[in-house]
Amino acid sequence: MTNGSNGQSAGAGALLAILRDGRARTRGELAELTGMSRSTVSQRLDGLIDRHWVVAGEGSISSGGRPAAVFAFNEGARVVLAADLGATHARLAVVDLGMTVRAERAMELPVDRGPEPTLERVVAAFRELLATGGYDPAQVCGIGVGLPGPVEHASGRPVNPPIMPGWHGFGVPAWLGERLGVPPAGPGRVLVDNDVNVMALGEHWAARPAVDHLIFIKMGTGIGCGIITGGRLHRGAQGAAGDVGHIRVPASDAPCRCGNSGCLEAVAGGASMAAVLREAGIEAQGGRDVVTLMRAGDLRATWLVRQAGREVGTVMASIVNFFNPSVIVIGGDIAEAGEQVLAGVREAIYSRSLPLATQHLGIRASRLRDRSGVIGAAVMVVEDVLAPAAIDQAVT
């Protein structure tokens, strides 16, 4: 957003960026905030109103007597189709521009059947959600998708995803866009990213505006994290940033599915915890079962969850010294264990990280819980659609 005092490049996009905080404002307030003249403000507002991004209303406060007109962001102007695909389950939602979920559906959907069978069901479910909610497909301004594997974000293509056979290089944006009437490129398009990155975007949005540097850790079958610095996703040189599940933990030689041993995932991942319980004769298929057993009072499951928190905390203690985040958010199936897992994470981080780095560090459970993914997928699209430059171009 550029709203310098000279107002040189402050256009419709800058006005909309201001109004996105949800507060209605008068022409005078907007002129003052942007440095634009009142007549330019009026002209830009007309363009935004024409396209339904902004609605005009009557304010209650006025110095004269006649109430001044106020202008507000219209969160319902468009909707985003958001999909959070996990290994076996998916959550799909219709989300408005204010990130409110207008309609949603959770369903079993194993991604290992390949891209087309999986995405066909996604398309059918999206059409159903739109029809049931009475949305015109023309209101859809973009599609956001989180996938459980590495994704080349620029093209939206999965890159050798370990648990998604058949998906490598598949052009998700074009395939989905064609069937749902959304252009695969340009503002209002199909954007795809790794599930943990998308969840980090969702949690960052939920924690706004104070948090600049956030780490979201998903503790599920595997363990991975999404990194936000200066308010933006850090994807790294090969888009591989956040792959903390295979960091070596001290004093462990548990074999890992990656081919190494002693990985964090091999001691604190949901799959490995369930395997430990099965060896002890307790029925458990994955992280969800471990948490269910813990809730039922099983001491082994409780110890495993607590210890998983400590192991994650030990790895994160080093990362806190390196990265100095403002907040660490724990999500995923294991995070449903709540304080049992958070206590272990906190214990390890506070005993091993530097005082300056932990002084104001927040360590907390996901606020959006199982909606982190769909909200994050919507954030990814909405930030793209409402980027000031995109709005300037659309409203001239």
Next chain:
Amino acid sequence: MTNGSNGQSAGAGALLAILRDGRARTRGELAELTGMSRSTVSQRLDGLIDRHWVVAGEGSISSGGRPAAVFAFNEGARVVLAADLGATHARLAVVDLGMTVRAERAMELPVDRGPEPTLERVVAAFRELLATGGYDPAQVCGIGVGLPGPVEHASGRPVNPPIMPGWHGFGVPAWLGERLGVPPAGPGRVLVDNDVNVMALGEHWAARPAVDHLIFIKMGTGIGCGIITGGRLHRGAQGAAGDVGHIRVPASDAPCRCGNSGCLEAVAGGASMAAVLREAGIEAQGGRDVVTLMRAGDLRATWLVRQAGREVGTVMASIVNFFNPSVIVIGGDIAEAGEQVLAGVREAIYSRSLPLATQHLGIRASRLRDRSGVIGAAVMVVEDVLAPAAIDQAVT
């Protein structure tokens, strides 16, 4: 830099940003690159020439016959005063806008005598360098300083620096600016940062333009790193990012000056290595002595240096998985051991990080060596002075 096809906000700053690559260009080329009209380009160039940022010359290639005028960035238009202060030594330099060191001086300067006695010597040395080189103080467009401790970058004040008694909260920018005739705020001002951040800026500049995500590790008396992501310094929530010296290493309980034990610095820092040699009856005061002994063939010193590389590599292996950098640069006194230390770092990283993250990862010694700090301090100031918005404001 904004140089969209509409040319709306492409001003003098955008032209200068293009010319900073060192290649001279014609009006026509600049108009094409920015989308500005030729007359706007001419007008902006006149402003830049008036202020000496750009020089005009005669090109050799022309379609007609008469050579077209070409315009080039004038690297000598201004100079920056750059200071890299270590615990006991300082390097001061006069650097031009193309980051060429025009004059420099290295000297003993212990920072533990407090800010005023230290900075008085810095001011005297800067005045001498300017006088000797025949520079007019009016040519100085800013001062950049790296300090061996935590610094609140926005204010330029050190924050509880462990080895700098008396410096906590000292207003370095105002103090230096007043004595050297440089305003403490605004473009062309005094900018101060932690030494490792400044070195990371220098190495990033030297590695440009391909490197987006760089980690610079200083292996000296202590160990710390500077982090660049998306081309910008990542300072973290409390400005404490990069403090890897106190990450716990496995299988060590060596006491550390921080009060904990098993810290990376306590096994791989120059001070701790020298202490190990002294216990064995070998005279060594710090990291430089260890490297000198290694070069003279001392086997204990060689083993220590190699092992220090492995310990740093083990810690960095986790950080590579988390951050996925494009390049890791090793600098500081211990890095002078060259391949002996790099081999240990590489060995540990390649055996423990994920293949995707190490596939294209460069691990190399500092290119600028003991000039990383002064070049980085100059980069910090020049990027500020030549920021397109600052130039647009100066040249209207």
